[in-house]
Amino acid sequence: MGAQHLPVMLREALDFLNLRKGGTYVDATVGPGGHSEALLSHLGPEGHLICMDRDEETLELARERLQDKRARFVHARFSELARVLGEMDIQGVDGVLMDFGVSMLQLKTPERGFSFTSNETLDMRMDRSEPTSALEAVNKWPEKELARVIYEYGGEWRSRRIASAICRARGKARIETGLELAEIVSSAVGRSGKTHPATRTFQGLRIAVNREMEEIDAGLEAAVDALVPGGRLVTIAYHSLEDGKAKRFMREAARAERVKLLTKKPLVPTREETRENPSARSAKMRAVEAI
Ligand SMILES: C[S@@+](CC[C@H](N)C(=O)[O-])C[C@H]1O[C@@H](n2cnc3c(N)ncnc32)[C@H](O)[C@@H]1O
Known part of the structure; x- marks a missing residue:
């Protein structure tokens, strides 16, 4: 990915989100803005996109890259989604995308202190104000x-x-x-x-x-709560802990008749995608639709 960050499983994410031109969507992990850019290109002039990230520096990059009046940028954790939507007076959204973990941009910027080959101070916080x-x-x-x-x-x-x-x-x-x-x-x-x-x-x-596991638990809950009936949640996980959480949460929510499962098994990237973007190789996508 690097600076040329490629959004993972983009076509699949767009298919599952099934965008309505005038709908309101949340990219809960906007990162460098790859998925958001595509979401905006599919939304109509009346559509809205809320772009969230817990990393303020990344969020600023996305804001500069996207420069779009239909997008609002919020420095927040996805576990805070209910508060964020409340402050915007939004009652429900048509879709939420959660692309878990860190971005290559964060991993590959030595001063962020994620790397084991770097002489920079260890840090690893996605949000440096924490x-x-x-x-x-x-x-x-x-x-x-x-x-x-x-x-x-x-x-x-x-x-x-x-x-x-x-x-x-x-x-x-x-x-x-x-x-x-x-x-x-x-x-x-x-x-x-x-x-x-x-x-x-x-x-x-x-x-x-980064308390990533606690964030995922609270974020998944908040995302499903935020969906209007028929609204969709799409998750992309990169290791078994993340995917296990998404899987258990979605099954439980389906059992409780809050959602309908759109993926019985997770979707994985095509061979072409992993050839083009090796860091996508471990990705697993899951999706549900709110009832
Ligand atoms: C894999 S990257 C997203 C890449 C993005 N989808 C794109 O295509 O450009 C994950 C992003 O999620 C952010 N993130 C991780 N955990 C978060 C959380 N709990 N709340 C909000 N953002 C989070 C990270 O800071 C990072 O920028």
């Missing part, structure tokens, strides 16, 4: 908590060994950069295979620091 960064996590969190998030959110079975190495290292000197943390992890678990040995640790910390 108090807890990865710098604080690795230097202050108890060993048990580090081991838990690295295991639970990173899927890393060597989490205890890694947490113990982090605590030993920080006892000698404060851990400052992604590169330092990656080296601590590599020396604790060794190198093997194609993926960097710190990949899972970084994922676990990122999810914990």
Whole structure:
């Protein structure tokens, strides 16, 4: 993706959202604005798009890129959707798109501190106005908590060994950069295979620091609550924790007769798309329609 960020599963998202020209839609994760740009091109002059992101810097980029009177830009978390719509006096929306996780733009900007090859200060906050960064996590969190998030959110079975190495290292000197943390992890678990040995640790910390799992729970609930009957929610997940949450939530909502499932199994990108955009390869799309 990089600066040339390509929206993932764009055609499928448009199909599921089934846009009404004059409808009101929410892009709950506008990011660099790839999906929003396409949504706006399908909306008529009376349509509205609410573009949300918890990352103010990204939101500004999207605002500059899209420059469209039909779009309103809101710096907020998707868990705050009810408040955001309330403040705009909007009673219900025709569709919500949630494209989970971080953008390549965030991952690849060294000063955002997500990268394990960077000499910049560790950070990993999507919203830099929030108090807890990865710098604080690795230097202050108890060993048990580090081991838990690295295991639970990173899927890393060597989490205890890694947490113990982090605590030993920080006892000698404060851990400052992604590169330092990656080296601590590599020396604790060794190198093997194609993926960097710190990949899972970084994922676990990122999810914990941004409270991503709690956000998804609250965001899905808020999205379905916001839909008018016939309105649609489309989610795109990039790992099994995100997809598992979307799947369970949607099944539960269908059982409670709040929604109709539009995808029994998740949709995945076509081979052409993953060839063109390898970072789309793990994507899974799900959709429901409000009853
Ligand atoms: C995968 S990117 C979205 C890319 C976008 N769909 C596009 O095509 O350009 C995910 C974006 O969601 C934002 N985000 C993640 N969690 C969020 C949350 N809880 N509330 C609002 N935005 C969030 C991130 O800051 C990031 O910009």
